[in-house]
Each structure stands twice: as C-alpha cells, then as structure tokens.
Amino acid sequence: MKKIVIVEDEPFMREELEQIFQKAGYSVTTVADFSYALQEIMQAVPNLVLLDLNLPGVSGFQICRELKQKSTFPVLVLTSRDQMKDELHAFNLGADEYLTKPCRKERLLARVSNLLRRYEGRTNLLEGPGFLLDEQTYTLYIHDKSVVLPKNQGKLLEIFLRHRDETATRDMLCEALWGTAEYIDENALQVNLTRLKKTMKKLGICQRIEPVRGIGYRMTADAEE
Amino acid sequence: MKKIVIVEDEPFMREELEQIFQKAGYSVTTVADFSYALQEIMQAVPNLVLLDLNLPGVSGFQICRELKQKSTFPVLVLTSRDQMKDELHAFNLGADEYLTKPCRKERLLARVSNLLRRYEGRTNLLEGPGFLLDEQTYTLYIHDKSVVLPKNQGKLLEIFLRHRDETATRDMLCEALWGTAEYIDENALQVNLTRLKKTMKKLGICQRIEPVRGIGYRMTADAEE
DNA sequence: CATTTTCCTTTCATTCATTGTAAGTGTTTT
DNA sequence: AAAACACTTACAATGAATGAAAGGAAAATG
Numbered sequence: 001m002k003k004i005v006i007v008e009d010e011p012f013m014r015e016e017l018e019q020i021f022q023k024a025g026y027s028v029t030t031v032a033d034f035s036y037a038l039q040e041i042m043q044a045v046p047n048l049v050l051l052d053l054n055l056p057g058v059s060g061f062q063i064c065r066e067l068k069q070k071s072t073f074p075v076l077v078l079t080s081r082d083q084m085k086d087e088l089h090a091f092n093l094g095a096d097e098y099l100t101k102p103c104r105k106e107r108l109l110a111r112v113s114n115l116l117r118r119y120e121g122r123t124n125l126l127e128g129p130g131f132l133l134d135e136q137t138y139t140l141y142i143h144d145k146s147v148v149l150p151k152n153q154g155k156l157l158e159i160f161l162r163h164r165d166e167t168a169t170r171d172m173l174c175e176a177l178w179g180t181a182e183y184i185d186e187n188a189l190q191v192n193l194t195r196l197k198k199t200m201k202k203l204g205i206c207q208r209i210e211p212v213r214g215i216g217y218r219m220t221a222d223a224e225e
Numbered sequence: 226m227k228k229i230v231i232v233e234d235e236p237f238m239r240e241e242l243e244q245i246f247q248k249a250g251y252s253v254t255t256v257a258d259f260s261y262a263l264q265e266i267m268q269a270v271p272n273l274v275l276l277d278l279n280l281p282g283v284s285g286f287q288i289c290r291e292l293k294q295k296s297t298f299p300v301l302v303l304t305s306r307d308q309m310k311d312e313l314h315a316f317n318l319g320a321d322e323y324l325t326k327p328c329r330k331e332r333l334l335a336r337v338s339n340l341l342r343r344y345e346g347r348t349n350l351l352e353g354p355g356f357l358l359d360e361q362t363y364t365l366y367i368h369d370k371s372v373v374l375p376k377n378q379g380k381l382l383e384i385f386l387r388h389r390d391e392t393a394t395r396d397m398l399c400e401a402l403w404g405t406a407e408y409i410d411e412n413a414l415q416v417n418l419t420r421l422k423k424t425m426k427k428l429g430i431c432q433r434i435e436p437v438r439g440i441g442y443r444m445t446a447d448a449e450e
Numbered sequence: 451c452a453t454t455t456t457c458c459t460t461t462c463a464t465t466c467a468t469t470g471t472a473a474g475t476g477t478t479t480t
Numbered sequence: 481a482a483a484a485c486a487c488t489t490a491c492a493a494t495g496a497a498t499g500a501a502a503g504g505a506a507a508a509t510g
Contacts, residue, residue: 084332106309147361188498190457416487
C-alpha cells in the first residue's frame with residue numbers, strides 16, 4: 001500500500017484530504033508540528049509528500065527544497081497561492097506537481113497516481129550532479145546512457161553521494177567495502193578509488209575525488225561538464 | 226539539446242509554440258500529417274511530445290495511447306478541452322501532464338522542463354506488466370527492488386517485451402543472443418530460457434513463457450500478482 | 451634540498467558469476 | 481507406442497572483477 005504524508009495546517013482541509021486518500025486506498029500520515037516537518041517526513045518514509053506552502057512559522061518552500069536535497073520522494077504542492085511566481089519557484093526547488101486550491105478530488109487523485117506511477121522503480125535512485133545512481137544495483141544513469149558499475153566502485157560512489165561535500169573517512173569507505181573498519185589492506189581501497197575515478201572520467205562525469213591527508217577523501221563537483 | 230515534437234493542427238498556435246520552444250533552446254519538430262502522426266513521432270525520436278487532443282480526423286487520445294504503448298516518451302497534453310473527464314481520460318491513457326489553453330508561456334516551459342527532468346535516465350526503460358527493464362544494462366525494477374539480469378536473460382526478456390502477446394520465433398531469440406539466426410546449439414537457447422523463468426519466478430513476476438511448437442515462444446501476463 | 455611519509459598507478463594471479471555443453475528426463479503429437 | 485519436441489540438471493570453460501605486490505609520484509618535514 002502506498003503511503004502519503006500530508007503537510008497542511010488548516011485542520012478542516014487536513015482532515016478532508018486524509019479521508020480522500022484513505023478512501024482511495026492509501027496509507028496516510030499527517031504532520032502536526034511544522035518546525036519538525038522535515039524530520040517527521042523523513043522518518044515516515046512515504047511514497048509521496050503532499051505539501052501546503054502557507055504554514056505557520058515555517059516556509060513551505062524551504063521544506064520542499066530540503067526534502068528534494070535529502071530524499072527522492074515525489075512532492076506535490078497543493079496551495080491557495082495561485083501566483084505564477086510561486087508555481088515557478090516551487091518547480092525550481094524540485095517540486096513535481098503544483099495544484100491550486102480549491103481542487104477537485106478527481107484531479108488530485110489522478111495527479112497523485114500519475115506521480116506515483118512515474119516514480120515506480122525510482123525509489124532507490126540517489127541523485128548526483130548530472131547523474132543518478134541506483135543504490136541497489138549500482139546502475140549509473142547519465143544523460144541517456146546507463147552502465148552497471150562494479151560493486152566496489154558503486155559502494156564507494158554511494159558513500160560519496162551520501163556525504164556530498166563532506167569528507168569520507170577511510171574507515172567509512174573500508175566499512176562500506178568490506179564491512180569492517182580495519183584495513184584489510186590499505187592499498188586495496190586505493191586501487192578501487194583509482195578505478196572509480198577512471199570509469200567516471202570515461203563516462204564524462206567530472207568529479208574530483210580529493211585526498212584529505214591522513215583522514216580520507218572528499219568528492220566535489222568539478223567546474224566543467 | 227532536447228528535442229520536442231509538437232502535434233497541433235491550428236497553424237497560428239503551432240507556430241507560436243514552435244517559437245517559444247526554440248527560443249528556450251529546444252530542438253523542435255512539428256507534425257503536419259495527422260494520419261501518420263504516430264509514425265512521424267516515432268521516427269523523430271524526441272525527448273518529449275506536445276500533443277493537442279482536437280485533431281482533424283484522428284483522435285488525440287488514440288495517439289496518446291499508442292505512443293505510450295510503443296514508446297517511453299513523456300507526453301504533455303495541451304488542449305482547449307477543459308472537461309474533467311478529458312483530463313482523467315488522458316491520464317488513464319498514460320499522459321504525463323495535462324494543460325489547458327490558454328496557457329502562459331512560463332507555465333508551459335516550467336512543466337516541460339519538469340517532465341524532462343523527471344524522465345532523466347528513464348529513456349531506456351521498457352515497460353512490462355508490473356516492472357521496468359533498462360534495455361542497456363538489463364536492470365530490472367520491480368516495486369522498490371532492482372536487480373541486474375545476466376546479459377542473456379536480459380536480451381531474452383527484452384525481445385519478449387518488444388513483442389508483447391506475439392510469438393517470438395526461435396530465430397529472433399537466437400539472433401538477439403548470438404547475432405545470428407542459425408542455431409549455434411538448439412539447446413543453449415533452451416537453457417537460457419529456463420534461467421530467465423527461474424529468476425522471474427524468484428522475483429515474483431508472474432509471467433508465462435509458453436512454447437509454440439516448432440516456432441518459438443510467447444510471453445503472456447499471468448493471472449496472479 | 452634531501453628525506454620521509456603519504457598517496458597513486460600498473461601489472462599479475464585469483465576468484466566468482468555467467469555461459470555453453472552434454473547427457474538425461476519429461477511431454478506432446480501422430 | 482514411437483517419434484519428435486521440450487525441459488532440466490550438473491559440470492567445465494570463459495571472462496570480468498577483485499586484491500596483492502611492487503614501484504613511482506607528490507606532499508610534508510626538518
């Protein structure tokens with residue numbers, strides 16, 4: 001059963017939405033405390049997020065942006081703000097659909113199931129700058145090409161994507177590769193990193209993996225590409 | 226550069242759309258002869274199709290349905306028909322977006338780039354009943370799981386998906402596996418089929434691969450699942 | 451500027467999944 | 481019942497991915 005999180009402050013509206021989706025066979029969770037909205041959503045691990053923009057205290061835009069940075073859930077913005085600039089802004093932040101209230105039940109349900117269909121099989125995809133990585137198979141999507149990375153290279157890339165612009169310690173990387181933080185062989189890690197760099201270069205993904213002396217590595221988006 | 230095909234009968238509207246998208250940096254093709262619309266679209270191999278519903282002689286719905294059955298291009302329906310039932314119908318046929326004329330340039334462009342973003346890395350996905358197959362890597366997506374099929378199994382499944390409910394001859398299958406229609410070994414095909422069946426069963430995809438005596442095989446959707 | 455430490459690259463042997471071969475078993479059709 | 485066709489299983493060969501080893505660069509240190 002597909003799970004939907006509803007972020008809406010107006011109680012009457014919230015309850016109506018909840019009923020609509022429950023009747024349609026969805027599992028529904030509502031967010032009450034908007035200052036922790038992001039955490040609550042992440043914890044619920046929904047298939048889709050229904051987001052109002054006018055929330056007391058917090059900016060709906062801000063929630064949308066952070067959601068899209070830290071997760072891959074589809075976001076449907078449902079709001080009474082019918083300004084074109086709001087709509088464009090929402091799309092720029094990564095929103096997947098934008099509907100204005102009042103909205104007919106049928107339209108809402110149609111758009112939701114449409115989004116869910118679009119996102120089928122997309123739940124495991126990590127977003128990198130200019131490419132996508134399937135975290136289960138390590139299939140890499142870039143433009144219209146796709147390649148399956150060798151497991152070790154995939155594991156390394158996954159770690160880097162999960163810690164964008166942070167430093168990944170050698171322990172973390174070894175842990176990911178062999179399940180233990182102790183060096184099996186300090187060099188094996190090295191070799192696998194070299195290989196990852198090589199395949200990324202071959203694919204035209206310009207990323208720099210820089211060493212952090214004595215600690216580990218960090219990946220930063222490169223200028224070109 | 227992303228390529229868009231515009232299917233619109235009203236000349237003034239068509240030209241305006243063409244200009245809007247060209248200015249926005251897209252490559253544009255327009256369809257003139259609507260009785261061959263489908264063929265023209267398929268031949269153009271666009272990244273997105275902009276489709277009007279009110280076409281002389283042909284049903285836009287019909288084009289939409291066939292497009293979605295035979296390709297994976299995203300379809301944006303842009304029409305003056307603002308009936309709710311038209312919208313729902315379009316969505317049921319697999320349309321990805323539905324906008325009513327008149328429509329502001331900004332909104333149209335935003336929705337288009339939104340769709341294109343959503344379809345990144347999705348261009349190679351073949352749709353099967355309940356699952357998706359990447360035709361380059363043979364990564365199989367089912368529910369929230371993904372698996373990379375061995376090449377031979379992937380090739381076989383691809384053939385079956387491209388000829389849904391038709392019979393795939395042994396020649397076709399051998400051709401796909403070894404590039405030649407002559408039997409390398411009649412049995413090798415057999416073994417690979419067995420393996421495909423086994424993995425599909427393990428993944429919970431209920432498909433039946435039935436032999437057609439002396440000719441080949443056909444895949445049919447199964448009752449369960 | 452020389453030395454040490456740290457990091458990187460290349461080559462080679464091993465390992466493991468995938469594939470084809472072979473032999474034998476089941477199932478239709480005539 | 482016999483023949484033709486379809487399926488399964490086990491095993492050996494192949495090839496990609498991996499780790500080991502050794503030597504070369506680059507950065508820090510005195």
